[in-house]
Every structure is written in C-alpha cells, then in structure tokens.
Amino acid sequence: MYALIDGGAMPAIKTIIMLAVACVLLYLAIVKKFEPLLLLPIAFGMLLTNLPMLKDSSAIMMHTEYFTDPQYMIMENGHSQIDVGMIAREGGLLDLLYLGVKLGIYPPLIFVGIGCMTDFGPLIANPKSILLGAAAQFGVFFTFVGALVLSAMFPSISFGVKEAASIGIIGGADGPTAIYVTKSLAPALLPAIAVAAYSYMALIPIIQPPFMKLMTTKKARSVVMDQLRPVSKTEKILFPIVVTIVVGLIIPDAVSLVGCLMLGNLMKESGVVDRLVKTAQNELMNIITIFLGVTVGATATAESFLSAQTLGIIVLGLVAFCFSTIGGLLLGDLMYVLSKGKVNPLIGSAGVSAVPMAARVSQIVGQKENPSNFLLMHAMGPNVAGVIGSAVAAGVFLSMFNGL
Amino acid sequence: MQYSEALISGQNLPMSEALSTGGITTLVGLAIVFGVLVILMIVLCLFKVFFYKEPAKKAAPAAAPAEPAAPAPAAEAEADIEDEEELIAVLTAAVAASLNTSTYNLQIKSYRRVPNKRPAWNNAGLRETIGNRI
Numbered sequence: 001m002y003a004l005i006d007g008g009a010m011p012a013i014k015t016i017i018m019l020a021v022a023c024v025l026l027y028l029a030i031v032k033k034f035e036p037l038l039l040l041p042i043a044f045g046m047l048l049t050n051l052p053m054l055k056d057s058s059a060i061m062m063h064t065e066y067f068t069d070p071q072y073m074i075m076e077n078g079h080s081q082i083d084v085g086m087i088a089r090e091g092g093l094l095d096l097l098y099l100g101v102k103l104g105i106y107p108p109l110i111f112v113g114i115g116c117m118t119d120f121g122p123l124i125a126n127p128k129s130i131l132l133g134a135a136a137q138f139g140v141f142f143t144f145v146g147a148l149v150l151s152a153m154f155p156s157i158s159f160g161v162k163e164a165a166s167i168g169i170i171g172g173a174d175g176p177t178a179i180y181v182t183k184s185l186a187p188a189l190l191p192a193i194a195v196a197a198y199s200y201m202a203l204i205p206i207i208q209p210p211f212m213k214l215m216t217t218k219k220a221r222s223v224v225m226d227q228l229r230p231v232s233k234t235e236k237i238l239f240p241i242v243v244t245i246v247v248g249l250i251i252p253d254a255v256s257l258v259g260c261l262m263l264g265n266l267m268k269e270s271g272v273v274d275r276l277v278k279t280a281q282n283e284l285m286n287i288i289t290i291f292l293g294v295t296v297g298a299t300a301t302a303e304s305f306l307s308a309q310t311l312g313i314i315v316l317g318l319v320a321f322c323f324s325t326i327g328g329l330l331l332g333d334l335m336y337v338l339s340k341g342k343v344n345p346l347i348g349s350a351g352v353s354a355v356p357m358a359a360r361v362s363q364i365v366g367q368k369e370n371p372s373n374f375l376l377m378h379a380m381g382p383n384v385a386g387v388i389g390s391a392v393a394a395g396v397f398l399s400m401f402n403g404l
Numbered sequence: 405m406q407y408s409e410a411l412i413s414g415q416n417l418p419m420s421e422a423l424s425t426g427g428i429t430t431l432v433g434l435a436i437v438f439g440v441l442v443i444l445m446i447v448l449c450l451f452k453v454f455f456y457k458e459p460a461k462k463a464a465p466a467a468a469p470a471e472p473a474a475p476a477p478a479a480e481a482e483a484d485i486e487d488e489e490e491l492i493a494v495l496t497a498a499v500a501a502s503l504n505t506s507t508y509n510l511q512i513k514s515y516r517r518v519p520n521k522r523p524a525w526n527n528a529g530l531r532e533t534i535g536n537r538i
Contacts, residue, residue: 127448134434134441141433145426151414152422158414161407161425235451242447250440360538371531376538385441392440396433404412 014302015052021305022046022297025195034202038175038293042195045297048094061092062298067102068188079403098295101183101190106292107176108260113285114176114387115240115264116277118355122381124235125228129347129378131331133385136351137393138327139171143320144397150316156308162186162404165397167313170197171320172390173204173352177257179296181394184402191300192310196317201354207318208325208349208361215329216345220336222370223344225378233269240266247392253402254395258388324352328382350379353386491515 025043029036045062054060066072066087073080082102087095100106123130147164151157159167162185169181170193178197182190200207212221240262247258267277332348346366350358362379410417411425492512500507522530 124448124451127445127452130441130445130448131438134438137437138434141430144433145423145430148411148414148417148422148426149419152417152419155416158417160412160414160417161429162412163414164426229452229456232455235455238451239448243444246443246447247440250443251436363538364535367531367535371527388444389437389441392437393433396436400429400433404407 011302012052014306015050017306018050018300018302019047021300022050028199028202035198037289038198039195039202041290041293042191042198042297045094045294046191046300047297048294049298049301059092062094062098062295063087063091064299064301064304066091066095067098067299068304094295094298097291098298100288100291101179101295102187104180104183104256106288107180108256109288110176110285110292111257111260111391112264112267113281113288114355115261115266116268116281118261118265118268118384118387119380120239120265120384121231121236122228122377123384124231124239126378126381128335128343129381130385130388132328132335132348132351132382133353133387133389134351135331135348136324136328136353136382136386137172137389138330139320139322139324139352140168140390140393142168142323142327143171143316144168146319147312147316150312154308154312157312159309159312162401163189163309165401166193167316168320169390169394169397170200170313170317171324171352172386172393173197173201173321173324173354173358174387174390175201176292177353177390177394179292180257181397184398187299188304189309189313191296191305192313193317194296195300196314200317200321201357204321204352204354204357205361205364207321208358209365211322211325211329212346212349212361212365215326216333216336218369220333220341220345221366222373223336223341224370224373225344225347225375226342228377233271236269237266240269243388247388247395251392251395251399253398254392257391257394261387261391321352325349328352328386344373344375344378347375347379347382351382351386351389353383353390355383355387356380358386359383 022043025039025046028034029039029043049062049064063072067082070080072083072086074083075081084099087099144164144167147159147167148161151159151164166178166182166186166189169178172178175194175197179190179194182193186193244255244259244262248255264277264280267273267280328348328351329345330348331351332343332345335343335348336345344366346362350362352358359376359379359382363374363376366373366375407425408421411421492515495512495515496507496510499512500510503510
C-alpha cells in the first residue's frame with residue numbers, strides 16, 4: 001500500500017488534481033474574467049508544468065528543483081544560490097524566463113509601466129489621504145502574526161518568519177510586490193501566493209463592500225467631499241523625485257520597487273519622453289506580464305502546490321485582504337470624526353493598492369447612499385498611496401528577513 | 405534582531421514566541437510604514453504652500469473629471485470666453501454624435517440650460533450605466 005502511494009497511484013492523482021486546478025483557473029480567467037491578464041498565463045503555465053508525459057523527458061520546460069532544491073544550487077558565503085550557468089545550459093524555456101522572476105527583474109519593470117499609468121494628482125491635492133494608504137497595510141502585519149500563530153497551532157503547517165512575511169504581503173493587494181517579496185523570502189510558496197493574491201484582487205468588489213457597510217454609518221457614507229484643488233505640473237514632476245529620495249533614505253530595500261514606480265511616473269509627468277512612456281506602459285509591460293504569469297504558474301508543481309500550506313495561504317490571504325480593508329476604514333472613520341464630517345470614510349478601503357479596482361468599489365458603495373456623490377477621484381488618493389505603502393511594507397520585510 | 409531556529413523554519417514553533425515576534429514586527433513595521441508616509445504627507449503639504457496659489461476668480465475647471473456625461477452640460481454664466489469656446493465645441497460634438505453627422509454641418513447659435521425633468525427611473529438608469537462603465 002505504502003509503495004503504491006509512494007511510487008504509483010498518488011503522483012498520478014496529484015497530477016490530475018493539478019491539471020484540474022489549472023483548468024478551473026483558466027475557466028475563472030476566461031469566463032469569469034478574474035484578472036485574466038495574469039490569471040490566464042498563470043493557469044496555462046500550471047498546465048504546462050504538470051503535463052505527465054513531460055516528466056523526466058528532455059522536453060521538460062521547467063525544472064522547479066533548480067530553483068528550490070539545495071542539491072542543484074551552489075554554496076556561496078554559507079547561502080545556497082541558484083546556479084545560473086547550469087540553468088542556462090540545461091534549463092528549458094520556462095527555466096530561462098523564470099530567471100527574471102528569481103533575480104527580481106520582472107516586478108520592478110512592471111512597476112515602471114504602472115508608474116506610467118498612475119496619476120498621483122489626487123494624492124498631491126489631498127496629502128492626508130496618503131495616511132489611508134499606510135493604514136491599509138494593517139492587514140499585511142496582522143496576517144504575518146496570523147501565519148505564525150497558525151504555524152504554532154498546526155504541526156503540519158510550518159510557516160517561519162520568511163513565509164509569514166510573504167503571505168502577509170498578499171494583504172497589500174499588489175501582485176508584483178507580493179511576487180517580489182516571495183521570490184526572495186519563500187520561493188517555494190510563490191505559485192500559491194501569486195494565485196491567492198491575483199484571485200483575491202479580482203474578488204475585491206465582493207470582499208470589500210460588506211466591511212464597508214459594517215464599519216461606517218449611513219450618514220458618513222453619504223458625505224460629499226470638497227472638490228480637489230488643481231495640481232500644477234511642477235508638483236507632479238517633483239513628486240516622484242521627492243518620494244524616491246525619501247523612501248531611499250529610510251528604507252533602501254523598497255527602492256527597487258518604489259524607484260521604478262516613480263521612474264515610470266516621472267517619464268509620464270515630464271511629458272518629454274512620450275515614446276518611452278508608450279513602450280513602458282504597453283509593450284514592455286505586456287511582454288513582462290506574459291513572462292511573469294506563465295513562469296509563476298509553471299512553478300506550481302503538484303509537490304509544491306498540493307499541501308496543507310497552500311490551503312493555509314488561501315485562508316490567510318483572505319484574512320489579509322479583510323484586515324487591510326478594515327485598517328483603511330478605521331482610519332477613514334477617524335478622519336471623518338476629526339474633520340467633523342468632511343471626509344467620507346469609504347475612501348479608506350481604497351487604501352489597499354489594487355488600482356483602480358478598490359477606488360471603484362468606494363465610488364460604487366458611496367453612490368448607493370448618495371446618487372449624486374462622486375468619490376472616485378477622492379478614493380484614487382489612498383489607492384495610489386496604497387501602492388507606495390505596500391512597497392514600503394515589502395521593504396520592511398525584506399530588510400528584516402532577507403538573508404536569514 | 406536574532407531569530408530562533410523555530411522562528412525561521414516554522415517547525416515546533418511555541419505560541420508565545422509566535423505572538424511576541426509577530427507583535428514586535430507589527431509595531432515596528434507599521435511604525436516605519438506610517439513614518440515614511442507621514443514624511444511624504446508633510447512634503448506634500450509643503451508643496452501646497454510653495455506651489456499652489458488660491459485662484460483669484462472662481463474658475464477651476466481642471467479637477468473632478470468624474471462628472472456625469474450628461475448630454476447638455478451645465479454652463480456657468482460667468483465663464484470666460486475661452487471656457488465658452490470649449491463648451492460650444494463640446495456641445496457641437498455631442499449634437500454631431502447624436503445626429504450621426506459631422507461637426508462641419510452644424511453651427512451652434514445659442515444654448516441654454518434645460519431643467520432636469522427626467523423621471524426618477526431614467527435617472528436611475530443613467531446612474532447604473534455610468535456605474536457600469538467606471
């Protein structure tokens with residue numbers, strides 16, 4: 001019986017389950033339109049890597065063991081490093097593309113494109129809203145504790161501080177940031193965390209509204225906020241430069257993400273490099289998205305994906321999203337009280353970064369209370385602040401735990 | 405800060421250690437995140453002091469792009485000539501689009517605001533359409 005499980009039927013069943021998971025994700029991406037731009041490549045990568053006929057053949061496209069198994073790595077200063085030379089010689093297509101994830105190339109490049117598409121104007125016009133972007137990182141840290149507690153409670157789940165940090169960052173609701181942290185701290189959990197992060201981001205319109213109604217009063221929800229002041233071009237150009245310097249001084253580990261975000265934004269706001277902006281936000285970003293999605297999906301082998309840990313990550317990811325929403329709303333409520341009813345607390349939930357989905361949710365929930373209320377632009381402030389906030393939280397985790 | 409073997413591997417992790425490390429990390433982490441963003445907030449407030457001058461007259465059209473795209477936008481009587489030209493251009497384009505013709509075939513001679521007499525149902529429908537598109 002043991003031999004059967006060990007060598008015979010069990011791997012076959014696991015492979016079938018993985019193929020089924022891949023097909024379900026493809027269904028969610030194609031029919032339900034759950035973040036299809038990423039979920040579709042991720043799901044197809046999962047399909048490619050779990051094809052049974054490729055096992056042990058030379059046609060195999062992805063060797064996850066090259067990136068996680070110490071046996072295939074080289075030791076350097078007491079830390080095992082991936083052997084780039086061997087991967088280049090023997091790796092398949094997806095191995096080579098995965099180097100971009102492993103070496104931390106893709107997420108910052110995606111941030112250049114996101115920077116090109118982001119308008120920080122609403123944030124500059126209403127500086128207080130940046131605090132909501134910080135409050136919404138509450139879920140990140142709460143989930144960090146939650147993962148450690150879960151690990152202490154169940155012997156079958158073992159999340160150390162690095163794994164806990166990678167899971168917590170799901171609450172930042174920012175895919176590239178989550179991938180960037182996870183590839184450094186807990187590469188084995190990458191597929192589960194990426195799938196959880198992108199699926200929950202797609203579910204934000206379902207996850208957030210119940211908390212938004214629960215944590216705000218009807219009167220507060222119908223507050224119409226003052227129109228934002230116009231923001232000059234000088235301010236918009238100075239903003240990315242100043243943010244990069246400030247973040248770089250305090251938390252250098254966040255610079256590769258924040259710096260790239262601000263590079264993209266500066267290219268856009270300066271208005272002198274239109275060609276570069278077009279490339280960064282279209283072609284470059286699309287190419288990277290394909291590489292990133294398909295390779296992250298390809299790391300989801302049956303051995304790494306089908307475990308109690310994945311289940312834990314899916315639960316904790318939801319917890320992270322909920323508590324990030326709650327954190328933002330709590331500060332929103334506080335601002336409502338302190339401003340004597342001038343701030344609509346609904347914009348707080350937009351502090352989770354998922355741009356612009358979270359801001360849309362604020363707008364829609366607000367409009368249900370007061371049909372002539374337009375919160376979208378007010379919610380964009382906390383929304384883009386959330387991107388900076390979660391990148392800073394990522395930097396905090398990296399500086400604390402990287403190299404342990 | 406030193407982390408024990410149990411904290412790094414996650415195996416046989418005592419609950420007390422999980423809670424204490426988690427709590428400290430949460431406090432330090434949130435403090436840093438808030439610290440960085442508070443500094444940025446102060447910088448942005450300085451931006452306002454240095455770069456923003458209260459407009460002398462009441463004409464600030466650049467903000468709030470989320471206005472509903474009603475077919476006949478409101479016209480402010482005291483708007484500048486330039487604003488008026490822009491408004492007429494918008495009206496011409498709107499009429500051309502609804503008549504399915506070119507703007508060259510149209511000439512706006514005058515315009516006035518029509519009071520909103522739409523039934524509540526139509527308003528609800530309009531809101532829903534806008535809501536679906538944002």
